[in-house]
Amino acid sequence: MTAESPDAAPRPSRGRRPRAPRTAGAALIAVVVLVVGGGLLYDVIAVRTGHPARRWRAELAHQLAARHLDDIRVRIGAGGAVLFGLWFCWLAFVPGLRRWLPLRRPGTVIDRAGVAALIAARARELPGVDAVAVRVRRSGTRVTVSGAADPAGVQRELRAAIARVPLAGPHQLDVRVRRSSVPER
Amino acid sequence: MSRSAVNRCMLAVAGLVLLVGGVLLLAGGFDLYGRIGLGMPSWWPLGTPGRPVVSTASRTRWTDRAWWWPTVIGVLVLLVAGVLWWFFAQLRRSGPSTVDLPVPQGSGVALRLRRRALAEAVETETLALPEVARARVQLTGDRRGALLRAVVRLRASGAPDELVERFHTGPLANARTSLGLPDLPVDLRIRGAAPRRKSAPEPPRVL
Structure with missing residues (x-):
């Protein structure tokens, strides 16, 4: 949930990023724990009530006792565990939701594609603009305009356009105008 | 604790367990302790590359104690029950279908x-x-x-x-x-x- 608790909401939290709920990652771990833990629990109880152990558990115990630490499979498995561990820690501590940019009003966000669409629509209306490419990153926006437009005028208009998006954090605008004697496409 | 916080705690615990376990296995497998001259105590099972991952001796060390099997079963039951609780928490609706509205005091409505x-x-x-x-x-x-x-x-x-x-x-x-x-x-x-x-x-x- 991206929600702040109600008593924390009135705090003037400029630029507080929403945090992804991470449901898929937690579901993956839950399924693995359920399968491994449930299977192990079933087998341990079966053995305690007088049944023979399943083949997979006897084989697993044998392999763990037979393979040494410098075995290539053990090394690969340990390396995989390290990579998965790093990935899960990354998922646990990083906010996520990179496509949403926080706005000044707490709890309000806008998606980067939306900002790009607004800027591109404004740029296309300007005189002398043939083609527009907009790239919105989290820290800034790069607009590449091709055509016979006046660079200073384009820059001024687009600066006004991005000022209408009340972004919470600092956001740079980088406007490049390319002369194209032959209209593109 | 919000749902996001629970999920992130699960991810952090699983990630740290995998990370620490993998690093310890790799350190033993590539003889890191021998190379940097760090003498590990002899009871540490993952100290040298020639050791097995889980030897039969360490696997059966406590199997004859009375507390071992109840502890193993109890921990596994807690684990499985916790995961099932998590699944049902995902399915649960996020609150009642109605909200109470404020009414004037004493109106009985x-x-x-x-x-x-x-x-x-x-x-x-x-x-x-x-x-x-x-x-x-x-x-x-x-x-x-x-x-x-x-x-x-x-x-x-x-x-x-x-x-x-x-x-x-x-x-x-x-x-x-x-x-x-x-x-x-x-x-x-x-x-x-x-x-x-x-x-x-x-x-x-x-x-």
Whole structure:
């Protein structure tokens, strides 16, 4: 949930990023724990009530006792565990939701594609603009305009356009105008 | 603890277990302790590359103690029960279907509003704002933890600052008044118009 608790909401939290709920990652771990833990629990109880152990558990115990630490499979498995561990820690501590940019009003966000669409629509209306490419990153926006437009005028208009998006954090605008004697496409 | 916090704790615990276990196995497998001259105590099972991963001796060390099997079974039961609780917590609806509304003292009337009805009213009002193409509104949580979640699709000719102001003074203010919750928190997500502009409507398909 991206929600702040109600008593924390009135705090003037400029630029507080929403945090992804991470449901898929937690579901993956839950399924693995359920399968491994449930299977192990079933087998341990079966053995305690007088049944023979399943083949997979006897084989697993044998392999763990037979393979040494410098075995290539053990090394690969340990390396995989390290990579998965790093990935899960990354998922646990990083906010996520990179496509949403926080706005000044707490709890309000806008998606980067939306900002790009607004800027591109404004740029296309300007005189002398043939083609527009907009790239919105989290820290800034790069607009590449091709055509016979006046660079200073384009820059001024687009600066006004991005000022209408009340972004919470600092956001740079980088406007490049390319002369194209032959209209593109 | 919110659902996100629970999920992130699960991820952190699983990640740290995998990370520490993998690093210890790798350190033993590549004889790291021998190379940097760090003498590990002899009881440490992962000290040298020639050691097995889990020897039969360490696996059966406590199997004859009376506490071992109840402990193993108890830990496994807790693990499986915790995961099942997590699954059902995901399926559970995020609160009752109605919200209690404030009534004058002593009137003896209980007033309840369906969350869905309020959400639809806010949605209709939001759609009526200028330059709004689509809107989806949900009200989650009970009265104390209520949260209004709105996803609004803004046309490319619109202005986000005006939309935010109009949403706060119009639909959101009305919802706050209706619920009697002046501090109702809101989660407003503004999306842009669909990036592809269709030049002409598709011709009707004739069979």
